[in-house]
Amino acid sequence: MKELSKKIRNAPKSKIRELFDLAAGRSDVISLGIGQPDFSTPQPAIEGNINALKEKITYYAPTKGIPELLQQLENKLKTVNNIETAWKENIILTNGGSQALSLAFASIFNPGDEIVISSPNFISYFYLSAFFDLRVIEIERKSDFSPDIEKIRDSITEKTKAILINSPNNPTGYSLDMNELQEIVEIVKKHDLYLISDEVYENYLYDNSKHTSPASLKDMFDRTITLNAMSKLYSATGFRLGYVAANKEIINTMEKYHQYTAAGTNHAAQYGFLEALKMDNSFFEEILKSFDERRLLAYNRLNEMGFEVVKPKGAFYIMPKIKDYNITGAEFSKRIMKDQAVAIIPGNIFGSYSEYMLRMSYATQLEKLEEAMNRIEKFVKKL
Ligand SMILES: Cc1ncc(COP(=O)(O)O)c(C=O)c1O
Structure with a gap:
């Protein structure tokens, strides 16, 4: 068979998907991987779509x-x-x-x-x-x-x-x-x-x-x-x-x-x-408050654990640097998934300067986030 597209073949498959593959079949996994807010899509958006379909806008x-x-x-x-x-x-x-x-x-x-x-x-x-x-x-x-x-x-x-x-x-x-x-x-x-x-x-x-x-x-x-x-x-x-x-x-x-x-x-x-x-954007006020709480929880806990961490000013991600553990983000992410069932994205997928970083999404319920932080703490204590 003739060669497929070099450009596209050379791009790696999503590491995020790989992490989910590692998590497959495990019910205990907490994901800090996903770039998706965890609240429901507002009802007007859903109804607008359904009504259009009912009117045969297909x-x-x-x-x-x-x-x-x-x-x-x-x-x-x-x-x-x-x-x-x-x-x-x-x-x-x-x-x-x-x-x-x-x-x-x-x-x-x-x-x-x-x-x-x-x-x-x-x-x-x-x-x-x-x-x-x-x-x-x-x-x-x-x-x-x-x-x-x-x-x-x-x-x-x-x-x-x-x-x-x-x-x-x-x-x-x-x-x-x-x-x-x-x-x-x-x-x-x-x-x-x-x-x-x-x-x-x-x-x-x-x-x-x-x-x-x-x-x-x-x-x-x-x-x-x-x-x-x-x-x-x-x-x-x-x-x-x-x-x-x-x-x-x-x-x-x-x-x-x-x-x-x-x-x-x-x-x-x-x-x-x-x-x-x-919709009036006031629907988002409570959500933002909740994201802010999660942000501060993640920031404070990671700080206490000894990561070098910058307090995020926006979005719903935090990117701690792994300082003293002598382990890359990729290794950290693989091992913590196996050991503690927490899905964390390694920093190296975001460019050339983040090999010793991790990306965590705090778009997850506060209790789950807290539990994830407890597991991360357990994991780093053993490093
Ligand atoms: C910075 C940035 N731009 C664009 C996108 C793509 O957004 P969409 O899911 O609407 O395709 C994402 C999704 O995570 C993102 O983080």
């Missing part, structure tokens, strides 16, 4: 999405993100944040272009870059996980096409402050770059951290690809709906790619997203 949707939803997103972008768009020209609906990312990559890059990414960072950025034949310029984050702006500035070459940011961040929990964002924006403008801004965790912010969408800043709308999804705010990862806001030319380019690769997104589900967007 055919192709317009490639960019149904007008009602695009208009609602225009309104959301304006009121929540302070981004001015025209829904007919500047917004496209995607299959989750994941496909919003693929469309971003497909629309602006040519083979050999360079993309600048702070590391550690979300795994898909690295493999999408490989699939689109890009050169990744991976800039190590500082020890508090803030971006190293000096190094980012120094890394720009003739070939740099874009900087990608994800704030609040998976896996580090870092959230950019306004000064950092401004500095990144200045680099983007000075070197005529694009800024890809992955904002899927925009609502998960703690300790008075604020989210600013770079596309709302002066002269940045045309240069910024803002992407977001229904998945994290509405605990609706299975709806597979997300969106991009960008300038007209970028959206037109995305529409072509979308047309020939996916032809659109689930039609009926779009009505669910529409109903979710009409």
